[in-house]
Amino acid sequence: MIFKMFSNGELDRFFEILATGKVVGPVKKGESAAGQPLYDFSVVYDISDLHLDFDQTIHSAKNFFLPYLSDTCSFKIDGTQWHKDVDPGAYQPLVLFGLHACDINALNKLDKVLLAEPYPDTYYRAKRAEMFIIGHACQPTPACFCRSMGTDSVLHGCDLFLTPLGDEYFVEVFSSRAFHALEKIKTREPRPADHKRFQEQVAATKNLFTTEVETSDLTKILDMEFDSPVWANWGDKCLSCGTCAQVCPTCYCYGIEEVVEMDMVHARKTRQLYSCNLLDFAEVAGGHNFRPESKSRLKYRYYHKHRGFVEAFEESLCVGCGRCGVNCLADITVPEVIDSVRTGVVKDD
Numbered sequence: 147m148i149f150k151m152f153s154n155g156e157l158d159r160f161f162e163i164l165a166t167g168k169v170v171g172p173v174k175k176g177e178s179a180a181g182q183p184l185y186d187f188s189v190v191y192d193i194s195d196l197h198l199d200f201d202q203t204i205h206s207a208k209n210f211f212l213p214y215l216s217d218t219c220s221f222k223i224d225g226t227q228w229h230k231d232v233d234p235g236a237y238q239p240l241v242l243f244g245l246h247a248c249d250i251n252a253l254n255k256l257d258k259v260l261l262a263e264p265y266p267d268t269y270y271r272a273k274r275a276e277m278f279i280i281g282h283a284c285q286p287t288p289a290c291f292c293r294s295m296g297t298d299s300v301l302h303g304c305d306l307f308l309t310p311l312g313d314e315y316f317v318e319v320f321s322s323r324a325f326h327a328l329e330k331i332k333t334r335e336p337r338p339a340d341h342k343r344f345q346e347q348v349a350a351t352k353n354l355f356t357t358e359v360e361t362s363d364l365t366k367i368l369d370m371e372f373d374s375p376v377w378a379n380w381g382d383k384c385l386s387c388g389t390c391a392q393v394c395p396t397c398y399c400y401g402i403e404e405v406v407e408m409d410m411v412h413a414r415k416t417r418q419l420y421s422c423n424l425l426d427f428a429e430v431a432g433g434h435n436f437r438p439e440s441k442s443r444l445k446y447r448y449y450h451k452h453r454g455f456v457e458a459f460e461e462s463l464c465v466g467c468g469r470c471g472v473n474c475l476a477d478i479t480v481p482e483v484i485d486s487v488r489t490g491v492v493k494d495d
């Protein structure tokens with residue numbers, strides 16, 4: 147691992163160098179009813195719009211590489227021939243500026259599914275290859291439990307990671323691309339005192355987590371509690387709106403639809419993200435629905451994240467960002483659901 151330091155002023159210069167391409171980062175979008183700032187990932191044209199001091203964004207950056215709705219390709223009939231055009235937008239370079247560790251780890255988890263041979267998602271792969279990712283240290287909110295999920299630090303998956311230390315940044319360099327990009331600004335080698343300050347900062351951040359999720363033996367407990375009455379309780383609350391999947395950095399399920407235009411000459415293949423909580427998620431041809439009840443759909447989401455993915459990849463599909471709980475109109479949160487499965491008690495009943 148290579149470490150560097152640069153002054154806060156050099157960040158402006160670094161942004162300018164990177165901003166020759168599309169830069170996406172946390173920007174302020176408004177205020178909550180309680181007057182708290184609301185942040186979301188958005189295209190950034192001026193560094194003054196970049197809020198690296200954000201606590202959490204409403205959505206993850208997923209929308210920029212797994213958009214809610216996208217045309218994957220279009221078709222045109224031309225006499226006896228037909229032509230297929232693939233979305234050229236898939237290959238544009240993208241700088242993700244200011245991702246927290248949880249969101250970088252979410253990308254690493256998506257990679258395990260969407261880049262897996264023998265059938266990788268070629269659209270995702272093309273976008274992933276063109277990404278330059280700058281991580282940034284976070285300040286945990288009461289909803290965050292990434293520390294419990296082991297996703298509060300980054301070992302790979304970004305090009306560099308910034309930790310503010312007063313009027314300088316401590317930089318962890320993860321790629322040769324980042325190393326060469328940093329050659330264009332003024333940096334210095336960190337001194338032993340800088341390493342010490344960095345370690346103290348990391349330790350202080352870890353102490354700020356207030357929410358914990360007990361994950362030991364969770365897969366076994368889920369196996370044993372498949373018929374627990376708590377699922378009906380959560381299912382009764384769930385509105386089957388799908389918001390949790392939309393804001394989640396690791397939900398990737400999607401549907402494909404082929405749309406023929408009215409002129410009968412053009413057609414499009416569209417891809418739309420979907421949610422396993424939606425009523426028709428498990429409906430098949432003929433109208434049979436394998437999960438007609440909200441409790442079975444909600445349960446499926448938890449079993450996929452905390453049971454099936456663990457069996458397949460030896461890690462949870464949840465990174466503990468807390469977004470699903472913050473944005474759920476029914477106040478359903480991962481820590482409370484998991485706690486209720488363990489104890490058999492739904493606390494707010």
Ligand code: SF4
Nearest residue numbers: 384385387388390474
């Ligand atoms: S956001 Fe909440 S109410 Fe909506 S589907 Fe998810 S768990 Fe159910």
Ligand code: SF4
Nearest residue numbers: 394464465467468470
């Ligand atoms: S399930 Fe909820 S807490 Fe876990 S990664 Fe998705 S949005 Fe974040």
